[in-house]
Amino acid sequence: MEANKFKLSLKFVLFFILLLFSLLSTTVIAADDDSAAMAMLMETIVPTPSNWSKNSSYCQWPGVICYSNSTRVKGIFLKSNNLTFLPPKFPSLPNLDTLDLSVNSLSGSLPSLANLISLRDLYLERNNFNNIPQSFFTELATSLQVLTLSDNPFPSWTIPTQLTRFPSFKVFFSDRANLRGQIPEIFHSFPLETLSLAQNNLFGPLPNSFRNSTIQKISLHSQMLSADFDSNNFCTNTGNSCDPQVTSLLEIAADLGYPVELSDAWTGKDACRNWRFVKCDSNNSIIISIDFRMQHFGGTISPAFANLSALNYIYLNANNLTGPIPDSLTRLPQLKLLDVSNNNLSGNIPQFNPSVTLNISGNPLLLTGKHGRRSFIKVIVIIAAILGTITILTCAFLLRKHVLPKQGMVENQLFKD
Numbered sequence: 001m002e003a004n005k006f007k008l009s010l011k012f013v014l015f016f017i018l019l020l021f022s023l024l025s026t027t028v029i030a031a032d033d034d035s036a037a038m039a040m041l042m043e044t045i046v047p048t049p050s051n052w053s054k055n056s057s058y059c060q061w062p063g064v065i066c067y068s069n070s071t072r073v074k075g076i077f078l079k080s081n082n083l084t085f086l087p088p089k090f091p092s093l094p095n096l097d098t099l100d101l102s103v104n105s106l107s108g109s110l111p112s113l114a115n116l117i118s119l120r121d122l123y124l125e126r127n128n129f130n131n132i133p134q135s136f137f138t139e140l141a142t143s144l145q146v147l148t149l150s151d152n153p154f155p156s157w158t159i160p161t162q163l164t165r166f167p168s169f170k171v172f173f174s175d176r177a178n179l180r181g182q183i184p185e186i187f188h189s190f191p192l193e194t195l196s197l198a199q200n201n202l203f204g205p206l207p208n209s210f211r212n213s214t215i216q217k218i219s220l221h222s223q224m225l226s227a228d229f230d231s232n233n234f235c236t237n238t239g240n241s242c243d244p245q246v247t248s249l250l251e252i253a254a255d256l257g258y259p260v261e262l263s264d265a266w267t268g269k270d271a272c273r274n275w276r277f278v279k280c281d282s283n284n285s286i287i288i289s290i291d292f293r294m295q296h297f298g299g300t301i302s303p304a305f306a307n308l309s310a311l312n313y314i315y316l317n318a319n320n321l322t323g324p325i326p327d328s329l330t331r332l333p334q335l336k337l338l339d340v341s342n343n344n345l346s347g348n349i350p351q352f353n354p355s356v357t358l359n360i361s362g363n364p365l366l367l368t369g370k371h372g373r374r375s376f377i378k379v380i381v382i383i384a385a386i387l388g389t390i391t392i393l394t395c396a397f398l399l400r401k402h403v404l405p406k407q408g409m410v411e412n413q414l415f416k417d
């Protein structure tokens with residue numbers, strides 16, 4: 001009996017040891033293997049990339065590269081796979097250094113990649129992503145070196161200063177991605193080699209940090225940057241400062257919605273160096289005339305015209321401008337002519353000095369002096385009509401009061417009788 005009991009408990013102990021061992025070994029295997037994460041990806045990505053199946057090891061799936069000495073995934077390359085859906089949060093692939101999802105039809109928010117703790121090269125260009133979550137840049141691994149976001153219909157966004165989190169950041173492509181605003185002073189924080197931000201809505205001076213940066217290739221064309229790369233004659237925030245006239249012209253262009261005609265025509269830091277649409281004085285230093293006539297420009301007239309204080313002539317006629325004529329234009333001391341004819345301006349006309357020739361014809365919504373007087377007369381007529389009605393009603397009421405007692409008198413007289 002005693003011996004039997006002992007044998008039984010020994011069996012139990014052995015069983016538990018085995019159980020523990022097997023549990024341990026499975027967790028060890030699971031922790032040393034990307035199969036769970038890759039199975040999750042295979043089931044979530046739409047459409048399933050061709051030949052990704054349970055029948056073969058994920059290291060053999062097309063577009064998946066594993067390290068030669070382990071079953072860890074090193075890279076996932078799914079460029080041009082007609083992908084339409086990704087997991088919103090990528091599963092943990094702790095050794096993945098390259099993720100290429102470019103040239104697909106992915107839309108919505110950029111995915112959360114916080115679990116890719118070794119990510120170095122990330123390619124997301126040419127998709128339909130239309131949202132950048134606040135956390136996207138703060139979640140990315142600090143090992144990031146390459147990021148491509150070009151050709152995605154993002155809502156208007158600015159260059160994120162969180163890029164400074166990546167001490168090895170080398171390559172940034174974000175062409176035609178609806179970036180706006182100024183380029184921030186962050187490019188001394190990392191060893192950037194390639195920066196491509198063409199055809200966005202960036203404007204203003206280039207950051208100082210470009211001067212001593214490690215950038216070798218740069219593309220910033222087709223926007224309102226006051227830079228001149230050919231001569232390395234950067235106009236920067238401090239020191240080699242931008243001509244204030246250029247800053248004013250950029251403000252004017254901003255209110256016109258940065259038309260491409262202007263971004264193509266206005267490069268460099270000197271507005272008097274043959275900039276189209278602009279005429280300068282004989283010393284070639286002060287802008288005296290701006291001629292935007294017949295350019296199909298939309299947008300509004302910028303109050304910043306007033307900062308170009310030597311302006312004599314402003315031609316804005318035959319465009320598609322809306323909004324008011326800014327009051328500030330009346331403060332241009334040397335203005336001789338302002339032609340805004342044939343646009344779609346509205347509002348009141350500010351009081352210009354009589355020496356200014358003003359052409360406002362062809363703006364049906366503009367409240368001209370005449371229209372203003374006409375509506376003033378209208379108001380007077382209406383007030384007069386109301387006053388008249390009140391007078392008549394009051395008279396009628398009083399008359400009735402006068403008539404009634406007379407009737408009463410008649411009645412009384414009748415009673416008397």
Ligand SMILES: *[C@@H]1O[C@H](CO)[C@@H](O)[C@H](O)[C@H]1NC(C)=O
Pocket residue numbers: 050051062
């Ligand atoms: C998928 O596998 C089939 C059969 O093995 C092969 O013919 C085909 O080329 C593979 N497709 C891709 C994209 O690798």
Ligand SMILES: *[C@@H]1O[C@H](CO)[C@@H](O)[C@H](O)[C@H]1NC(C)=O
Pocket residue numbers: 051052053055
């Ligand atoms: C996987 O294997 C099963 C059975 O062997 C087969 O029916 C199926 O078509 C295979 N799937 C792929 C994607 O090769």
Ligand SMILES: *[C@@H]1O[C@H](CO)[C@@H](O)[C@H](O)[C@H]1NC(C)=O
Pocket residue numbers: 067068069070
């Ligand atoms: C596997 O190879 C990589 C380089 O390819 C190396 O960094 C890593 O230490 C190796 N791992 C093992 C377990 O040998």
Ligand SMILES: *[C@@H]1O[C@H](CO)[C@@H](O)[C@H](O)[C@H]1NC(C)=O
Pocket residue numbers: 080081082
């Ligand atoms: C993507 O779709 C196009 C057009 O439908 C097709 O020609 C192409 O083969 C597809 N590519 C892949 C990798 O499935």
Ligand SMILES: *[C@@H]1O[C@H](CO)[C@@H](O)[C@H](O)[C@H]1NC(C)=O
Pocket residue numbers: 188209212213214
């Ligand atoms: C660039 O200049 C700034 C100050 O002008 C300095 O802080 C930074 O270290 C410089 N970077 C390089 C790479 O020389």
Ligand SMILES: *[C@@H]1O[C@H](CO)[C@@H](O)[C@H](O)[C@H]1NC(C)=O
Pocket residue numbers: 244247248303304306307328
């Ligand atoms: C232009 O003038 C406005 C005020 O009228 C001022 O706020 C703005 O900073 C000026 N811009 C420049 C470039 O001087």
Ligand SMILES: *[C@@H]1O[C@H](CO)[C@@H](O)[C@H](O)[C@H]1NC(C)=O
Pocket residue numbers: 281282283
């Ligand atoms: C040209 O510049 C000189 C010196 O800077 C100045 O004396 C002169 O008045 C300027 N001429 C014009 C037409 O502004």
Ligand SMILES: *[C@@H]1O[C@H](CO)[C@@H](O)[C@H](O)[C@H]1NC(C)=O
Pocket residue numbers: 296298320
């Ligand atoms: C003027 O702007 C309106 C509204 O933005 C647009 O519908 C119209 O086509 C434009 N007209 C011209 C001549 O550009």
Ligand SMILES: *[C@@H]1O[C@H](CO)[C@@H](O)[C@H](O)[C@H]1NC(C)=O
Pocket residue numbers: 322344
């Ligand atoms: C002028 O603007 C008004 C309202 O802003 C718009 O309804 C109208 O279509 C515009 N006219 C033209 C010719 O663009």
Ligand SMILES: *[C@@H]1O[C@H](CO)[C@@H](O)[C@H](O)[C@H]1NC(C)=O
Pocket residue numbers: 317341342359360361362
């Ligand atoms: C005002 O502009 C219209 C259209 O451009 C033009 O026909 C007219 O002659 C101009 N009037 C004056 C006084 O310049």
